[in-house]
Amino acid sequence: MGEYQTHEHDVLVIGAGGAGLRAAIEAAAAGVSVGLxxxxxxxxxxxxxxxxxxxxxxxxxxxxDSWKIHFADTMRGGQYLNNxxxxxxxxxxxPACVHELESWGALFDRTxxxxxLQRNFGGHAYPRLAHVGDRTGLEMIRTxxxxxxxxxxxxxxxxxxxxxxxxxxxxxxxxGYDRERGRFRVFKAKAIVLATGGIGRAFKITSNSWEYxxxxxxxxxxxxxxxxxxxxxxxxxxxxxWPPSVRGILVTEGVRGEGGVLKNSKGERFxxxxxxxxxxxxxxxxxxxxxxxxxxxxxxxxxxxxxTRDHVARCxxxxxxxxxxxxxxxxxxxxxxxxxxxxxxTEHIKKKLPSMYHQFMQLANIDxxxxxxxxxxxxxxxxxxxxVEGDTQMSTVPGLFAAGECAAGLHxxxxxxxxxxxxxxxxxxxxxxxxxxxxxxxxxxxxxxLAVDTAAMKALExxxxxxxxxxxxxxxxxxxxxxxxxGIVRQELELHEAVGEIAKxxxxxxxxxxxxxxxxxxxxxxxxxxxxxxxxxxISARAALERKESRGAHxxxxxxxxxxxxxxYNLVVRRGKDGEMVVEKAPVMPLRDDLKxxxxxxx
Amino acid sequence: xxxxxxxxxxxxxTGEFKEYATEITEGLVVLDAVHQIQAESAxxxxxxxxxxxxxxxxxxxxxxxxxxxxxxxxxxxxxxxxPPGAAVTIRPMQAFKPMRDLVVDVSWNFEAKxxxxxxxxxxxxxxxxTWRMAQTDVDRVQEFRKCIECFLCQNVCHVLRDHRKxxxxxxxxxxxxxxxxxxxxxDVEDRTTDxxxxxxxxxxxxxxxCTKVCPEHITITDNAIIPLKERVVxxxxxxxxxxxxxxxxxxxxxxGAVK
Ligand code: SF4
Ligand code: SF4
Ligand code: FES
Numbered sequence: 034m035g036e037y038q039t040h041e042h043d044v045l046v047i048g049a050g051g052a053g054l055r056a057a058i059e060a061a062a063a064g065v066s067v068g069l070x071x072x073x074x075x076x077x078x079x080x081x082x083x084x085x086x087x088x089x090x091x092x093x094x095x096x097x098d099s100w101k102i103h104f105a106d107t108m109r110g111g112q113y114l115n116n117x118x119x120x121x122x123x124x125x126x127x128p129a130c131v132h133e134l135e136s137w138g139a140l141f142d143r144t145x146x147x148x149x150l151q152r153n154f155g156g157h158a159y160p161r162l163a164h165v166g167d168r169t170g171l172e173m174i175r176t177x178x179x180x181x182x183x184x185x186x187x188x189x190x191x192x193x194x195x196x197x198x199x200x201x202x203x204x205x206x207x208x209g210y211d212r213e214r215g216r217f218r219v220f221k222a223k224a225i226v227l228a229t230g231g232i233g234r235a236f237k238i239t240s241n242s243w244e245y246x247x248x249x250x251x252x253x254x255x256x257x258x259x260x261x262x263x264x265x266x267x268x269x270x271x272x273x274x275w276p277p278s279v280r281g282i283l284v285t286e287g288v289r290g291e292g293g294v295l296k297n298s299k300g301e302r303f304x305x306x307x308x309x310x311x312x313x314x315x316x317x318x319x320x321x322x323x324x325x326x327x328x329x330x331x332x333x334x335x336x337x338x339x340x341t342r343d344h345v346a347r348c349x350x351x352x353x354x355x356x357x358x359x360x361x362x363x364x365x366x367x368x369x370x371x372x373x374x375x376x377x378x379t380e381h382i383k384k385k386l387p388s389m390y391h392q393f394m395q396l397a398n399i400d401x402x403x404x405x406x407x408x409x410x411x412x413x414x415x416x417x418x419x420x421v422e423g424d425t426q427m428s429t430v431p432g433l434f435a436a437g438e439c440a441a442g443l444h445x446x447x448x449x450x451x452x453x454x455x456x457x458x459x460x461x462x463x464x465x466x467x468x469x470x471x472x473x474x475x476x477x478x479x480x481x482x483l484a485v486d487t488a489a490m491k492a493l494e495x496x497x498x499x500x501x502x503x504x505x506x507x508x509x510x511x512x513x514x515x516x517x518x519x520g521i522v523r524q525e526l527e528l529h530e531a532v533g534e535i536a537k538x539x540x541x542x543x544x545x546x547x548x549x550x551x552x553x554x555x556x557x558x559x560x561x562x563x564x565x566x567x568x569x570x571x572i573s574a575r576a577a578l579e580r581k582e583s584r585g586a587h588x589x590x591x592x593x594x595x596x597x598x599x600x601x602y603n604l605v606v607r608r609g610k611d612g613e614m615v616v617e618k619a620p621v622m623p624l625r626d627d628l629k630x631x632x633x634x635x636x
Numbered sequence: 637x638x639x640x641x642x643x644x645x646x647x648x649x650t651g652e653f654k655e656y657a658t659e660i661t662e663g664l665v666v667l668d669a670v671h672q673i674q675a676e677s678a679x680x681x682x683x684x685x686x687x688x689x690x691x692x693x694x695x696x697x698x699x700x701x702x703x704x705x706x707x708x709x710x711x712x713x714x715x716x717x718x719p720p721g722a723a724v725t726i727r728p729m730q731a732f733k734p735m736r737d738l739v740v741d742v743s744w745n746f747e748a749k750x751x752x753x754x755x756x757x758x759x760x761x762x763x764x765x766t767w768r769m770a771q772t773d774v775d776r777v778q779e780f781r782k783c784i785e786c787f788l789c790q791n792v793c794h795v796l797r798d799h800r801k802x803x804x805x806x807x808x809x810x811x812x813x814x815x816x817x818x819x820x821x822x823d824v825e826d827r828t829t830d831x832x833x834x835x836x837x838x839x840x841x842x843x844x845x846c847t848k849v850c851p852e853h854i855t856i857t858d859n860a861i862i863p864l865k866e867r868v869v870x871x872x873x874x875x876x877x878x879x880x881x882x883x884x885x886x887x888x889x890x891x892g893a894v895k
Contacts, residue, residue, distance in 0.1 A: 073684070075746060076785055077692045132766050138755035138820065140774050140781060147768030165778070171691065172781060179813075182746075183754045190743075213735060241687040276663020282689050392689055395708050396665070505675040549680030553736040556679025 034482030035489060037219040042068035042187065043472040045467070047194050047249065050078035051170075051454060052437025053228030054177035056468065060102055060226075061184040061203065063469035069181075070189045070209065070218060072244050076178045079230050083170025084285035084388065086152055086162030087458070088451030089127035093148040095159040095331065100124040100160050102153025104628070107452060109311065110156040110341050110440060111416070112585045112595070113632075114262065114603055117624050119443040120424030123452070123459050124485060130458035131163050139176040141165055152628035153290040153327065155339045156449040158315065158635075160329075167285050167386045168617050173454055175340050192218060194248065195561055196488040197225065197256040202567060203431040205478025208488040212558065215551025217489050219478060221352020223472035226426075226464045227253060227419060227435040232569040234265075234508075234562075236412035237516040239281040240272055246562040247569030249439035253419045254568055258428040260606045261441040261567070261619070263417035264576035265586045268521045270345035272411025273513035274363035279396045281411040282367065285609055286450045288406075289338040291385050293368040294320075294326040295349070296405070297357035303364070304337035307348055311636075312340055324374065343447045343586045346410040353409065363409035369402055378402070408523055414453065415446040415569075416586060417576070420605060423622075427462035429607075432471055432478075436464035441603075446585025495560035501546030504560035511538050513565060524590040528578040535571045542567060572612060576604045579616050614627055637661065637715065641723035642669065649734045654678075655723060660711050666699050667706035670726065670738070682737035690851060693786030697738050698727045703788045703849045730791060731797040742787055748806050752814055757822040773821040776851065780816035780853045780860055785809065789856060791847035795839045805836035808846035808856045815860035818867065830870045831864055840865075844864060 044060040057069045071078060090103040104124035113540040131149065135141065135397035141163045142150040151160040165172040177553055182188075191212040198206035198219075207220045229249030233241025254260055271284040281407045289295075297303050297410040308316050316337050317323040323336025338345065349364050359365055368386070372378040379402040383390050386401070393399040393406055419428045419435035421442060424432045437457045444452060495504065542564070547557035582596035583589050602618040624632065637651055637660040643653040658672045667685055676680045686692040690708040697706050699706070699714060706726070718724050732740035762768050790807040795801050804815070814831060814866050831837045847856045854860070 073686055073694065074690075074742065077686045077694050081684070081692045082687050082689070082783070101888065109727070135766065136757055136760075138757070138817075140769075140777060140820070143769055143771040143774055147770055148766075165781075168691070168782065171784065175781065179754065181750075182750050190746075213739075248701070276670045277661065278664045279688075323882075333669065342812060356744070395665070395690070503675070503679060505679065509675070547679060553682035553739050554680040555682060559679075 034480070037217045037485065037489070039219045040109045040187070040189070041221040041477070042066050043222065044068070044224050044226065044468045045070065045220050046226045046465070047207065048078070048228035048230060048437070048439070049075055049188070050080040050228060050230055051457030052179060052461035052464070053171055053175065053226070054079070054181050055458050056228055056436055056465035057186045058177065058181050058184055059462045059465025060469040061186050063466060065469045065472050066566065068187045068189060068222065070192045070194060070220070072191065072193050072212075074190050075188055076174055078174060079245060080170045080174040080454075082240065082242070082283060083173070083454055084167040084283065084291065085154060085287040086159060086164030086169045086451050087131060087173065087454035088154065088161045088449065089150060089163060089455055090124060090129045090161060091128050091131065091151060091163065093144055094151045098159040098161060101467055101631045103127070103315045103636055106157055107443070107449060108445070108632055110447055110449040112447060114585070114621055115445035116126045116423050116442030116622050117628055118622065119460070121628060122463070123425065123456060124461045127448050127455040130455065130462065134173065134176055134458065137176050137180040139172050141172070152287065153335065153339060154288070155286055155345070156341045157451065162290075162451040164287070165445060166384070167388050169454065189218070193561070194252065195492055197252050197433070197480050197552065198484055199256060200478040200481065201209055203344065203478060204295060204433045206480050208485055210492060215554060215557070217492070219480065219485055221477060222435065223475050224468035226468045227433070227439050228437050228461065228464070229439045231415045231438040232573070233412045234516045235511065235566050235570045235573070236249040236520070237512040238272065238281040239412040240281055241412065246565045248565050249435060250418060250572070251565035251568040253430070253433065253435065254572065254606070254608060256430055256433060258419040258430045258433060258609060260572055261287060261417055261420040261603050262445070263415070263431050263572045263606055264580050264604060265416035265446050265567060266412065266573060267342055267414040267416060267586045268346045268410040269413035270342055270349050270410055271366055271408040273291045273397065274359070274407050274409045275361040275397060282392070282396070282415065283411065283461055284408050285386070286342070288366060288368050288386060288389060291368060291382070292324065292371045293366050294336070294370060295338050295339065295345070296365045296367060297352045298359060299357055303357070304340065304345065304348060308337055308340070309344060316340065316534065317474060321624065338524060344452065346521060349410055361405045361407055363407040365405040366408045367405035369404060387451065397476055414438060414448055414449055416446065417441050417573070424463070425467035426460055427467060427471070432475065434464045436460040446587065455505050484514035492561060495545055495557055498544065501544045502541055504542070504545040504547060504556060504563060507538055507541050507545055507563060508559055508566065514538070515570055519570070519577055522579050522588045522590050525578070527629055528574055531574040532571065532578065535567055535574060539567050555625055572606045575614060575616050576606055579604055637711065637762040640669070640715065642673065642710070643723040643725045644670070644673070644737070645727040646681070646737050648736055651734070653725065653727070664711045665707055666697055666704070666709045666711060666726065668708060669711060669783055679890065682739045684739055692785060693784030696729055696786045696788045696791065698729060700725055703729060704785060705788070705851045708851060725886060729787065729791040731793070738855060744802055745787055745790060745809065747760065748810055749813060752806070752810060752817070752862050753825050753827050753830065754823040755820065755823055758824045767822055769821045775815050777819045779854055780819070781811045782811065783812050783853060783854055788849045788851065792845045792849050794845065801839055808840070808861065810835070811837065811840070811864060812854060812856055812860045815864055816866070818864065828868050831867045833871055837861070837865055837868060
């Protein structure tokens with residue numbers, strides 16, 4: 034093995050967003066040595082972008098709420114493809130995780146009697162999201178960061194992992210480079226937690242940052258782990274659409290939670306015209322009732338703007354397609370109208386949605402207290418990810434754990450807003466604890482020097498290739514293709530084409546070259562990211578091709594209906610013996626009888 | 637708007653400005669321009685960014701000499717201030733060690749933060765084992781907790797930028813952090829001695845340059861630093877007041893020392 038800077042930790046956590054930080058803190062608390070690797074500086078991960086809040090059945094605002102209802106809402110939102118054990122643990126443990134965060138210094142908005150305030154969100158029966166204005170993610174990551182830096186965790190900032198190292202079946206380390214100098218780093222670890230977030234950068238219009246290249250998904254796949262539910266990609270209904278440079282930037286669902294309404298160019302609240310059967314009972318049919326709900330009337334049903342994200346995104350797409358869109362191809366989201374109802378609405382909006390106000394003012398010259406925003410769907414979140422065991426978060430590869438967005442299971446076919454931040458805490462904590470336990474029970478493995486040298490050689494290839502293609506162009510072409518063919522609405526032919534195009538793009542990526550030297554060279558980094566992006570794109574395209582029905586976030590034009598038979602299966606993708614991609618049906622985890630009862634009671 | 641010329645700093649401390657041109661269309665921000673240049677003509681141009689929405693604080697740089705978040709600075713505003721015929725200049729933040737192009741070494745901020753005593757809550761006092769807090773008390777610190785750690789304030793503070801007192805002064809960002817802790821409704825830690833000695837709050841002479849550049853519009857000096865200075869003065873330079881406090885304190889320090 035060549036000479037590399039080598040680090041040794043009992044537990045290595047890859048990714049330092051909410052899940053990674055929470056996992057690292059928990060592992061450190063268990064008394065093992067912990068390394069935390071992140072691609073950016075600490076505290077910059079995508080969690081900072083989360084706006085709306087963190088779902089937990091604290092029942093502070095509506096005492097009727099309980100873990101059971103949160104569980105039932107999560108399962109309904111996920112169209113029952115969820116890992117029900119994870120949905121159960123999540124609903125039960127989220128409240129304690131919120132309080133724990135508070136004990137570490139997080140400051141949530143308060144109720145009149147001084148408890149944590151909760152707001153309405155799509156798909157949640159009761160006001161359930163603990164929040165801080167519209168910057169809950171920042172509050173959360175900063176709290177974890179400021180607590181985490183005192184726990185003896187070794188943080189490796191601006192470091193990218195490109196390969197997992199195995200000994201037999203088990204992972205024993207990771208290989209990567211630091212961005213600053215471009216030096217290779219070898220990490221030896223007894224257990225590894227993947228907490229790398231999502232895959233949004235595979236699409237052109239996305240709310241995700243450059244980091245979201247599906248690293249954890251791809252690392253796990255190439256290490257032989259099962260991935261699951263990768264056809265389910267959430268397109269958040271409200272991203273900015275204008276000006277072009279901000280297209281895709283998230284507009285929080287909190288706007289609708291605070292009373293914002295969606296309108297088409299004819300001024301109609303089009304969400305009233307298509308309410309799915311299983312939500313009819315809980316959705317208001319008049320604007321008047323919807324408003325009463327927003328104002329906290331417990332007898333009112335929620336406005337249709339707060340239906341699940343998959344549904345709202347499809348309705349917006351329909352309005353635009355049928356010619357009732359806004360000038361820049363979106364629809365209108367209006368919060369300023371609440372002025373009709375209360376005198377100090379302008380202040381109220383600025384107080385409840387400060388960063389939205391700021392964002393529109395500064396980037397689009399729009400004052401949201403006076404005029405509507407133009408919004409349209411944006412790639413936001415992947416429900417699919419590493420297939421894990423519900424209690425421990427261990428993948429099908431021993432020693433390899435996953436938590437947060439890069440793990441599958443909790444959200445099924447569609448995630449409810451607010452369930453992500455709580456996911457990060459509940460399962461970050463569990464993954465950290467299980468990884469620490471695994472590390473204590475297993476000795477250090479042995480690194481295969483050949484595998485390390487091969488990884489290093491591969492990583493340098495783009496630098497050694499002269500006159501190859503510009504990696505940025507390949508990335509852009511991939512993003513456009515995925516947007517067009519594996520986007521909100523899919524069909525057989527296009528998905529087939531997508532798989533073919535990915536192979537061509539792969540061939541181009543194999544010849545991409547990066548010039549300049551190794552120090553902080555984004556061209557080189559982009560060339561290396563392509564492997565992950567192409568891997569996850571292919572996995573998603575193949576899974577989407579396989580699922581011949583429409584369910585949750587997966588919509589097939591050629592199979593527009595939900596098919597009961599398909600409700601029995603998750604799709605699992607793994608690397609076959611000869612390196613080929615295998616897509617396989619796996620039966621959905623059976624619902625325990627007591628949980629079945631909870632679901633029935635809350636239907 | 638058409639093709640616009642840029643001068644961008646390339647390399648480390650020994651680097652130089654290089655010229656680039658790219659097509660600027662409606663609504664673009666400076667970071668878009670940098671990304672276009674990166675994709676078109678300088679693949680290896682280094683810059684930090686994440687959110688592109690002013691939320692992560694990664695993309696600070698000096699645009700036409702002004703410290704700004706590149707993702708929240710619109711090109712039409714920049715062009716309006718650029719003399720006709722001149723190029724838009726972008727250089728890295730100057731108070732930190734240059735690494736490469738627009739990327740600087742900000743690790744000092746992370747190290748300095750660790751030296752500030754962490755949050756220490758009082759015992760939970762509600763029946764359910766948690767706390768009750770009034771919104772008004774929470775509101776007081778929310779302003780400080782909005783900080784996105786862009787370090788633009790650290791970049792303009794003359795104590796750091798010109799006098800290089802990094803070993804003795806934690807700078808405005810970390811004073812905001814200390815204020816968030818000190819004024820946290822649950823916190824019971826005392827950081828005043830550290831603020832005076834280890835953190836060098838006395839170096840700040842209230843020039844307010846930090847407040848002016850803060851993209852989160854945190855009133856750093858008036859709301860964070862001055863009240864902290866008052867606390868320090870209160871505890872350390874006012875023997876009568878301290879004595880009074882000691883006699884009236886519900887929990888006297890057991891060793892009898894005036895804390
Ligand atoms: S007010 Fe104080 S902290 Fe702010 S820039 Fe001036 S000297 Fe520095
Ligand atoms: S206080 Fe303002 S300028 Fe300073 S780091 Fe925080 S957000 Fe940036
Ligand atoms: S990229 Fe996040 S603040 Fe500019």
